[in-house]
Amino acid sequence: MIEKLRDIFTVALIEAFGDELKDFSPLVVPATNPKFGDYQCNAALSLAKVLKKNPRAIAQTIVDTVKLNDSFEPLSIAGAGFVNITIKPEAIAKQIQSVHQDERVGVEKASVQQKIVVDFSSPNIAKEMHVGHLRSTIIGDSIARILEFRGHEVLRLNHVGDWGTQFGMLINYLRTEKPEVLTTANAVDIGDLVTLYKQAKAKFDRDAEFQEQARKEVVKLQNKDSESIKAWQLLCEQSRREFEIIYHLLNIKLTERGESFYNPFLPEIITILETENLLEKNQGANCVFLDGFVNKQGDPLPLIVQKTDGGYNYATTDLAAIRYRVNEDKTDKIIYVTDAGQANHFIQVFQVARKANLAPENVDLVHVSFGLVLGKDGTKIKTRSGETIRLKSLLDEAVNRTKQDLQNRIETEDRQETKEFINQVSQIVGLSAVKYADLSQNRTTDYRFSYEKMLDLKGNTAPYLLYAYVRVQGISRKGNIDLDNLSTEENIIFTDESELVLAKHILQLDYIIKELEKDLLPNRLCLYLFELSQKFNQFYDKCPILQAEEKVKISRLILADLTAKVMKLGLSLLGISVLERM
Numbered sequence: 001m002i003e004k005l006r007d008i009f010t011v012a013l014i015e016a017f018g019d020e021l022k023d024f025s026p027l028v029v030p031a032t033n034p035k036f037g038d039y040q041c042n043a044a045l046s047l048a049k050v051l052k053k054n055p056r057a058i059a060q061t062i063v064d065t066v067k068l069n070d071s072f073e074p075l076s077i078a079g080a081g082f083v084n085i086t087i088k089p090e091a092i093a094k095q096i097q098s099v100h101q102d103e104r105v106g107v108e109k110a111s112v113q114q115k116i117v118v119d120f121s122s123p124n125i126a127k128e129m130h131v132g133h134l135r136s137t138i139i140g141d142s143i144a145r146i147l148e149f150r151g152h153e154v155l156r157l158n159h160v161g162d163w164g165t166q167f168g169m170l171i172n173y174l175r176t177e178k179p180e181v182l183t184t185a186n187a188v189d190i191g192d193l194v195t196l197y198k199q200a201k202a203k204f205d206r207d208a209e210f211q212e213q214a215r216k217e218v219v220k221l222q223n224k225d226s227e228s229i230k231a232w233q234l235l236c237e238q239s240r241r242e243f244e245i246i247y248h249l250l251n252i253k254l255t256e257r258g259e260s261f262y263n264p265f266l267p268e269i270i271t272i273l274e275t276e277n278l279l280e281k282n283q284g285a286n287c288v289f290l291d292g293f294v295n296k297q298g299d300p301l302p303l304i305v306q307k308t309d310g311g312y313n314y315a316t317t318d319l320a321a322i323r324y325r326v327n328e329d330k331t332d333k334i335i336y337v338t339d340a341g342q343a344n345h346f347i348q349v350f351q352v353a354r355k356a357n358l359a360p361e362n363v364d365l366v367h368v369s370f371g372l373v374l375g376k377d378g379t380k381i382k383t384r385s386g387e388t389i390r391l392k393s394l395l396d397e398a399v400n401r402t403k404q405d406l407q408n409r410i411e412t413e414d415r416q417e418t419k420e421f422i423n424q425v426s427q428i429v430g431l432s433a434v435k436y437a438d439l440s441q442n443r444t445t446d447y448r449f450s451y452e453k454m455l456d457l458k459g460n461t462a463p464y465l466l467y468a469y470v471r472v473q474g475i476s477r478k479g480n481i482d483l484d485n486l487s488t489e490e491n492i493i494f495t496d497e498s499e500l501v502l503a504k505h506i507l508q509l510d511y512i513i514k515e516l517e518k519d520l521l522p523n524r525l526c527l528y529l530f531e532l533s534q535k536f537n538q539f540y541d542k543c544p545i546l547q548a549e550e551k552v553k554i555s556r557l558i559l560a561d562l563t564a565k566v567m568k569l570g571l572s573l574l575g576i577s578v579l580e581r582m
């Protein structure tokens with residue numbers, strides 16, 4: 001709808017003001033206040049300066065010129081020169097009917113389907129997967145789901161930190177302290193591995209001889225010494241087992257392609273940078289200097305791509321990964337989901353990739369950044385004793401609290417429920433609550449992790465939205481109605497304002513998803529779904545469904561069913577599955 005309106009208004013602008021407006025955006029957007037209509041055209045205000053005319057006069061010319069069919073009410077002008085556009089209820093009813101018969105509930109596939117890499121989650125071997133990785137996992141998965149639903153081919157890549165000098169240090173430490181870890185599978189729990197890692201690091205920092213041994217160990221590993229490689233593989237497997245638990249719980253699909261995958265391609269990156277005249281030696285290291293990057297003292301800040309000892313850096317691997325994804329994966333777009341702390345890293349890497357022609361201009365490189373996860377009090381999230389929180393226990397706690405709440409509710413409502421029911425519902429609701437709490441925040445800001453807030457049945461939370469879905473299923477159970485086989489012959493009838501408001505909101509889904517594809521802000525979908533359930537609840541309060549006369553009843557059932565379908569789809573794009581009862 002909005003695209004059609006944009007075309008129609010562009011034609012009118014050209015007709016009224018001449019050909020030079022053919023590239024001018026008609027500025028048609030959803031109305032900011034439903035009182036004024038469904039859409040508004042804001043062109044008159046920005047044209048006022050260009051055409052040196054009064055904006056209201058321009059708005060009048062637009063209204064006189066634009067040719068709309070009979071789906072619309074007559075246009076009106078408000079304020080300084082906004083043109084208000086209102087769709088007739090009959091037209092809304094027709095659209096609702098066609099959307100009701102559409103499997104995709106009105107969401108179009110992208111006209112150009114691309115191949116898109118989403119690089120997300122990406123924890124590090126032998127280190128704990130932390131809340132930052134949790135954010136990346138949840139946001140990345142949702143973005144991937146949205147793009148997939150739009151018809152794009154998405155490659156979900158886990159760029160695991162599985163290589164680097166830290167392995168030399170760790171292997172060397174384990175050789176004396178816990179040698180069995182290096183030779184036997186599953187000899188140690190990830191928690192212990194993290195502790196051992198910290199001990200190794202501490203020793204590395206104070207012991208010069210240990211440092212030297214660790215360096216030799218790195219060289220052995222780089223030279224593919226079979227014993228070293230075996231030890232490294234075992235360490236990776238142990239971490240991987242831990243990551244898998246989290247991915248399984250959260251239902252995340254990822255293809256692991258860790259940093260080590262790109263090892264064979266690192267030397268040629270240096271050669272390419274050299275041929276492109278981008279390489280400079282700085283204190284023995286190979287660097288690329290970019291305009292605008294300076295340190296606190298104002299000195300140029302280089303991007304290091306090869307250390308003095310010949311070792312490569314995080315950035316070098318990312319350059320090789322870009323080259324591989326462009327040349328081998330044939331990707332049109334690469335999306336990186338990491339915390340905002342890596343913003344400069346990506347700006348630099350993207351710039352070098354462009355300059356060195358590793359990524360041509362038509363390949364989009366996008367950093368989707370996010371803020372920190374804070375504790376309830378606004379400081380860094382940690383356990384009571386001040387340790388970093390393990391993701392598994394963080395998720396378990398959400399599930400346990402949900403279970404408590406649910407059991408209390410069951411008791412007060414005097415229901416009989418099986419143990420399986422209680423377990424399944426708490427699992428889904430608890431984990432969905434964690435996902436939704438994260439996704440419903442604008443990702444660029446920090447967010448406070450609060451179980452009370454995310455499990456609140458009344459706020460903008462997963463339980464609240466899941467409940468709206470359950471409500472509709474309850475209606476169909478109560479009235480013995482098969483929602484999948486509602487008559488398609490009946491018309492949609494609007495007898496109350498709340499029905500029309502709900503219907504219009506349902507029809508906005510396509511627009512929201514398209515916007516999301518552009519700005520990659522899942523919180524916009526959350527807000528949309530939250531408003532959907534609010535509008536549904538208003539409708540439900542004012543419009544009896546099962547008691548209504550047959551024609552009205554069917555019309556209302558269709559609205560309820562569509563609400564449920566949109567809710568189910570929307571939540572699935574956030575990685576959340578619905579429940580029939582809760």
Ligand code: ARG
Binds near residue numbers: 121161318337338
């Ligand atoms: N392993 C990194 C970290 O834990 C994230 C990797 C992100 N992806 C990338 N291609 N650099 O911070």
